[in-house]
Amino acid sequence: MDPINKLKVSVIMNCHNGERYLDQAIESVLKQTYTNWEIIFWDNKSIDNTSKIIRSYKDQRIKYYYSEEYNKLGKARNLALDKASGELIAFLDCDDLWLPKKLELQIPFFDDPEVGIAISNSIFFNNKGKEKLLYKRVPKQGFVFKELLESYYISMETVIIRKSKLKILSEYFDERFEVIEEFDLFIRLSKYCKLVYVNKILGKWRIHESSLTWKRKDLFPKETRLFIKKI
Numbered sequence: 207m208d209p210i211n212k213l214k215v216s217v218i219m220n221c222h223n224g225e226r227y228l229d230q231a232i233e234s235v236l237k238q239t240y241t242n243w244e245i246i247f248w249d250n251k252s253i254d255n256t257s258k259i260i261r262s263y264k265d266q267r268i269k270y271y272y273s274e275e276y277n278k279l280g281k282a283r284n285l286a287l288d289k290a291s292g293e294l295i296a297f298l299d300c301d302d303l304w305l306p307k308k309l310e311l312q313i314p315f316f317d318d319p320e321v322g323i324a325i326s327n328s329i330f331f332n333n334k335g336k337e338k339l340l341y342k343r344v345p346k347q348g349f350v351f352k353e354l355l356e357s358y359y360i361s362m363e364t365v366i367i368r369k370s371k372l373k374i375l376s377e378y379f380d381e382r383f384e385v386i387e388e389f390d391l392f393i394r395l396s397k398y399c400k401l402v403y404v405n406k407i408l409g410k411w412r413i414h415e416s417s418l419t420w421k422r423k424d425l426f427p428k429e430t431r432l433f434i435k436k437i
Contacts (some may be wrong), residue, residue: 216290224300240309248286280387322371322399
């Protein structure tokens with residue numbers, strides 16, 4: 207194995223009726239300069255053309271799973287994680303994008319055994335061409351549990367985590383959660399490992415009206431109360 211590609215990355219993609227932007231997301235993984243990856247694609251009972259699109263790719267690194275029942279996103283992400291074989295875990299939702307050197311530039315930071323989370327800069331964008339840079343200043347790095355509780359600053363499309371650190375937790379994603387499942391997981395994980403930041407734009411987070419984040423805003427207060435009680 208080429209040393210630069212020695213760590214396998216499991217790219218977790220969860221999808222429910224995500225046909226609109228799916229090709230773009232998949233292509234952004236295929237274009238990675240770092241090649242030792244697999245896509246764990248969890249189809250959360252889609253009824254659109256998601257299955258047809260994903261099956262059109264013949265790359266053996268793409269592993270497709272179809273759920274016969276719809277699950278809350280926390281549980282769906284856990285079901286996908288159970289299939290992952292990589293030492294590192296990355297996340298890409300089917301409406302977001304990676305830049306080609308994302309994996310190549312972030313993975314070397316895991317040479318430090320205390321590092322469990324790597325993030326990067328990103329661009330938030332919409333279909334009208336408007337863009338916003340995620341980080342205008344370098345965010346806090348190291349053991350950042352307190353800082354994340356005070357002002358959460360992680361965007362999921364930028365994240366890579368070390369699987370062995372994830373296994374320290376009593377649970378992965380909280381299966382009660384539909385919209386703050388990532389917030390909950392990364393804050394808990396930050397108690398046990400260091401976070402590092404790559405000061406490059408390596409991801410793009412798409413803002414659009416059919417995103418679950420915007421469709422289910424009503425869930426934020428309820429789930430936040432559950433999170434506070436748990437913490």
